[in-house]
């Protein structure tokens with residue numbers, strides 16, 4: 240299983256040897272997705288409301304629906320649980336090995352110096368697309384003020400909006416805070432940024448120490464990587480059922496009312512995310528070794544899993560595997576860029592935050608000047624780096640951005656109803672962004 244391979248530079252590297260994305264898995268996952276949504280619509284009170292034919296009592300119906308949801312979601316929860324269990328050791332070992340296997344500091348330096356500006360540039364493009372879309376479509380203009388006030392009042396009354404404002408720190412303090420002084424705590428808190436930075440530092444150190452000394456550590460990392468990938472292989476076997484359950488549960492609970500009241504806003508985010516997808520495909524066509532068709536075929540499982548789980552972190556092992564197995568990208572590229580990108584490169588989230596912020600500003604009648612819009616762009620880039628790669632956090636971080644442009648955070652109550660569906664879409668874009676970056680760097684850095 241632990242086959243030896245030669246890396247692009249000719250050194251022997253150990254392959255994880257795990258074929259976790261089986262042929263045909265894509266179809267099965269897609270069928271799971273379609274069945275999950277259909278099943279959910281069949282039962283949802285906003286869909287066919289199937290249970291109402293057999294049960295009249297509303298309370299009893301709600302109870303049964305919640306039990307059904309819980310049961311069908313179970314395989315999804317197990318799937319996600321298995322992945323979450325191994326994601327931290329996998330990220331740590333992948334980054335350490337990605338750097339150590341690259342064999343020389345010059346390569347890592349080259350990669351670092353290209354990938355950081357690339358991430359910032361694509362995030363800026365993504366936010367600009369969002370800003371153009373929201374300013375063109377203007378979904379918040381002439382918004383029904385009664386509906387807005389009601390949402391704000393109820394949020395105030397229930398204290399429902401969780402806000403996460405960045406501490407009032409100076410820039411040097413913020414930079415200093417990026418150093419993972421307590422890696423054990425970073426693991427417990429699942430602070431991915433700290434985990435990634437700690438792994439990069441260890442990887443760089445290993446690179447400068449003679450191989451005989453570092454071999455025990457790199458071998459341990461390889462073993463851990465093998466074990467974690469094997470566990471992910473198990474998880475992938477239940478992926479189609481997991482996707483069925485996750486989507487079934489979401490569809491049962493989805494209030495279509497929420498969707499119609501902010502339908503134009505939802506469409507704006509969706510259209511802008513699609514435009515960002517087109518940007519990626521153009522980048523792939525121009526700067527990678529793949530045709531658009533090859534690329535899309537290589538990433539389809541990744542996209543469906545990202546869509547169903549709303550978590551780039553949970554999707555990350557599959558992203559790495561698809562990048563290596565299906566697109567044939569080099570380990571030292573994928574295992575550095577994908578974990579890093581999952582943590583700091585969230586183009587979909589940034590775009591969504593920009594659209595949501597301007598939509599709410601329009602709804603509240605707050606006029607944004609050009610300098611405020613530029614400030615919004617900069618804050619959103621920063622916020623998307625700090626947003627953890629898990630479901631629903633993009634909207635929490637949005638409160639910080641709103642505070643910066645003088646829009647009441649309670650306005651979030653208006654868009655919370657459609658957050659899950661938009662989260663699914665933006666997470667799909669987030670992971671596509673990471674794999675696009677890896678594909679481009681794979682060609683660019685030889």
Ligand code: ASP
Nearest residue numbers: 550551588628629632633
């Ligand atoms: N769910 C997103 C992700 O994991 C983050 C967010 O926008 O909430 O990429």
